[in-house]
Amino acid sequence: MVWRHMLDRLRHGPATLPAAPIDEPTTRALAERLAAASQARLGRSLAIRQIDAGSCNGCELEIQMLGGIVYDLERFGLRFVASPRHADVLLVTGPITRNMHEAVVRTWQATPDPKWVVAVGDCAIDGGVFKGSFAISGGVDAALPVDLTIRGCPPTPAQLLDGLRSLVEANGQ
Amino acid sequence: MTAEMIREAPSVACHPWSRHLLRADHWAMLAPPLELLALWADTQQVHALFHAAGEHLLASVAVTDRRYPALSPRFPAACWFERMIRDLWGHDADGGVDARPWLDHGKWGQHAPLSPRPRPSPGAPEAMEFLPVEGESLHQIPVGPVHAGIIEPGHFRFTAQGETIVRLEVRLGYLHKGTLGLMRGKSPRAAARYAARLSGDSTVAHSLAFAHAAEAVCGTQAPPRAAALRAVMAELERLANHLGDCGAIAGDTGFAPLPARLGWQREAVLRAAGAAFGHRLMMDCVIPGGVQSDIAPGGAEAILQVLAGLDAELPDLLRIYENYASVVDRMVGTGVVGGEIAARFAPGGVVGRACGRAGDLRRSPGYAPYDKLAFGVPVHNAGDVGARMQVRIEEIAESAHLVRMLLAELPEGALSLPLPLASGEGIGWAEGFRGDIWHWLRLDGGQIASVFLRDPSWLHWPLLESAVRGNIVADFPLCNKSFNCSYSGVDL
Numbered sequence: 001m002v003w004r005h006m007l008d009r010l011r012h013g014p015a016t017l018p019a020a021p022i023d024e025p026t027t028r029a030l031a032e033r034l035a036a037a038s039q040a041r042l043g044r045s046l047a048i049r050q051i052d053a054g055s056c057n058g059c060e061l062e063i064q065m066l067g068g069i070v071y072d073l074e075r076f077g078l079r080f081v082a083s084p085r086h087a088d089v090l091l092v093t094g095p096i097t098r099n100m101h102e103a104v105v106r107t108w109q110a111t112p113d114p115k116w117v118v119a120v121g122d123c124a125i126d127g128g129v130f131k132g133s134f135a136i137s138g139g140v141d142a143a144l145p146v147d148l149t150i151r152g153c154p155p156t157p158a159q160l161l162d163g164l165r166s167l168v169e170a171n172g173q
Numbered sequence: 174m175t176a177e178m179i180r181e182a183p184s185v186a187c188h189p190w191s192r193h194l195l196r197a198d199h200w201a202m203l204a205p206p207l208e209l210l211a212l213w214a215d216t217q218q219v220h221a222l223f224h225a226a227g228e229h230l231l232a233s234v235a236v237t238d239r240r241y242p243a244l245s246p247r248f249p250a251a252c253w254f255e256r257m258i259r260d261l262w263g264h265d266a267d268g269g270v271d272a273r274p275w276l277d278h279g280k281w282g283q284h285a286p287l288s289p290r291p292r293p294s295p296g297a298p299e300a301m302e303f304l305p306v307e308g309e310s311l312h313q314i315p316v317g318p319v320h321a322g323i324i325e326p327g328h329f330r331f332t333a334q335g336e337t338i339v340r341l342e343v344r345l346g347y348l349h350k351g352t353l354g355l356m357r358g359k360s361p362r363a364a365a366r367y368a369a370r371l372s373g374d375s376t377v378a379h380s381l382a383f384a385h386a387a388e389a390v391c392g393t394q395a396p397p398r399a400a401a402l403r404a405v406m407a408e409l410e411r412l413a414n415h416l417g418d419c420g421a422i423a424g425d426t427g428f429a430p431l432p433a434r435l436g437w438q439r440e441a442v443l444r445a446a447g448a449a450f451g452h453r454l455m456m457d458c459v460i461p462g463g464v465q466s467d468i469a470p471g472g473a474e475a476i477l478q479v480l481a482g483l484d485a486e487l488p489d490l491l492r493i494y495e496n497y498a499s500v501v502d503r504m505v506g507t508g509v510v511g512g513e514i515a516a517r518f519a520p521g522g523v524v525g526r527a528c529g530r531a532g533d534l535r536r537s538p539g540y541a542p543y544d545k546l547a548f549g550v551p552v553h554n555a556g557d558v559g560a561r562m563q564v565r566i567e568e569i570a571e572s573a574h575l576v577r578m579l580l581a582e583l584p585e586g587a588l589s590l591p592l593p594l595a596s597g598e599g600i601g602w603a604e605g606f607r608g609d610i611w612h613w614l615r616l617d618g619g620q621i622a623s624v625f626l627r628d629p630s631w632l633h634w635p636l637l638e639s640a641v642r643g644n645i646v647a648d649f650p651l652c653n654k655s656f657n658c659s660y661s662g663v664d665l
Binding site for chain 1: 319374660
């Protein structure tokens with residue numbers, strides 16, 4: 001049964017979206033920052049560890065789509081890993097809640113250098129609608145040094161992919 | 174008997190059901206067969222929503238000297254609520270079975286943030302205390318709050334004997350964002366943004382329950398076109414989530430074709446939603462009074478095209494799933510919620526309908542436009558992972574059917590009505606993809622004075638703790654995924 005299905009899929013070609021061009025200015029800015037930091041080259045492959053630091057789970061829904069066959073993150077050398085110890089990039093969503101603050105910092109400390117922090121979603125940038133709450137520390141920069149932000153509530157998988165590919169490109173330059 | 178006691182107590186105006194203020198001794202006598210659906214508070218009273226023989230009852234008790242009689246000795250589901258009420262409002266449950274903190278991890282710099290005068294919290298947070306475990310050859314596995322996948326944070330403390338889970342204790346609260354406090358002092362329109370962000374995967378359903386509550390207070394009803402568009406969005410949300418969940422459950426058995434193809438179908442639904450309503454998750458599209466905007470030109474066609482694609486592929490995919498004995502074998506008999514414990518926790522939604530509880534808020538108490546639509550509510554009795562999968566599979570077909578019916582006869586007319594500046598109380602509900610969502614709010618001169626948002630997961634999480642007992646640790650992800658509880662939804 002499954003074989004027939006697979007053959008059918010083979011006949012029609014992959015469902016994966018063709019890759020769009022990468023945003024040039026973002027790539028350049030990131031490349032400069034990387035050079036300025038004189039960090040070791042990681043190659044054109046990045047391991048990503050996602051951390052929900054207080055999100056409503058909207059961002060997670062769209063990030064999850066990246067691993068599927070439509071966006072197929074791995075074709076760009078990007079992959080999600082289960083441990084911060086295996087990661088180059090921390091992809092952080094949500095405002096940083098006070099209850100998650102320590103866990104976020106400890107996850108960052110567990111990530112080996114060189115490492116990048118990507119703040120994903122409007123809440124991760126400055127707390128979003130939750131700005132001013134007693135229960136949050138602020139955006140991701142309240143806990144970690146942020147290298148790249150991807151806006152949106154939540155950002156679409158296409159926007160996420162653009163941002164992450166800029167990172168790979170900058171890394172390769 | 175106890176339902177009578179609630180009905181006979183003096184009533185306070187609340188729309189559409191009045192709320193009954195019980196004497197403390199009567200409150201302390203409340204017991205099953207009443208089913209406790211929600212427990213929350215304001216600065217002066219503790220409120221409960223009960224279900225009894227098809228009827229919903231609102232009951233309250235006054236808080237005296239920061240205390241009120243606990244319900245948890247007779248209603249196990251009250252336990253987490255009582256801990257939450259203590260952490261947010263500072264009311265202690267007298268005789269409660271668990272007095273440990275819940276949302277308050279000692280890091281807010283204050284205690285009882287929703288009380289009139291929050292007390293400053295003293296210095297360093299205390300270490301979390303877990304339930305004691307005694308016995309031979311037991312070991313503990315602490316997991317979280319940062320998990321291995323792309324999911325929300327929470328702490329799972331497993332006690333295992335070899336491979337077998339003896340106890341799971343879930344500790345949440347990591348996502349507490351002070352949502353209820355942020356909503357106070359805002360108009361329903363402004364506060365709707367928070368309801369929409371209580372749990373992103375249920376953004377439409379929570380926005381809908383919130384809108385229903387606000388409209389109940391104001392005596393307004395969304396125009397027919399808005400009600401129909403709301404239902405289209407709610408069913409698309411259910412479709413997208415069920416497709417994702419069915420794929421993920423199969424994925425957790427190690428079976429890749431299903432998550433791949435169902436993920437593709439989920440993406441198609443999200444795109445159609447984006448094309449029709451301007452946002453893939455349809456966030457902020459449902460507002461108190463109606464909907465934010467009309468369905469875009471070509472939106473209905475985009476949705477119907479996706480449904481046709483789903484019709485064409487789904488039967489094939491399901492045959493593959495059903496014919497793979499090794500996949501089905503992992504699901505059948507795994508993570509069972511028994512009938513007795515289900516009766517004590519009164520879960521709604523997929524978890525409830527997979528163990529024989531037929532409740533669905535779209536039918537009873539019901540809301541527009543479902544009262545005019547014929548649709549099935551699938552119910553299974555096994556209570557295991559397989560049953561929860563099966564309920565979702567059948568609901569996918571029902572939702573697709575509902576969307577087609579709704580789009581075929583979209584009423585013309587206004588998209589929203591302005592809400593008058595009102596004072597008063599109301600309760601609203603909606604059936605999200607997880608289950609029954611309840612929102613209660615009190616308006617004072619058009620501004621929110623007090624509010625509570627009850628996600629279905631409040632009653633599902635404790636059942637997950639129960640369902641994994643006796644299962645192997647390696648099956649936990651499978652069990653967890655089949656429940657798919659919201660963390661943010663209960664962390665508030």
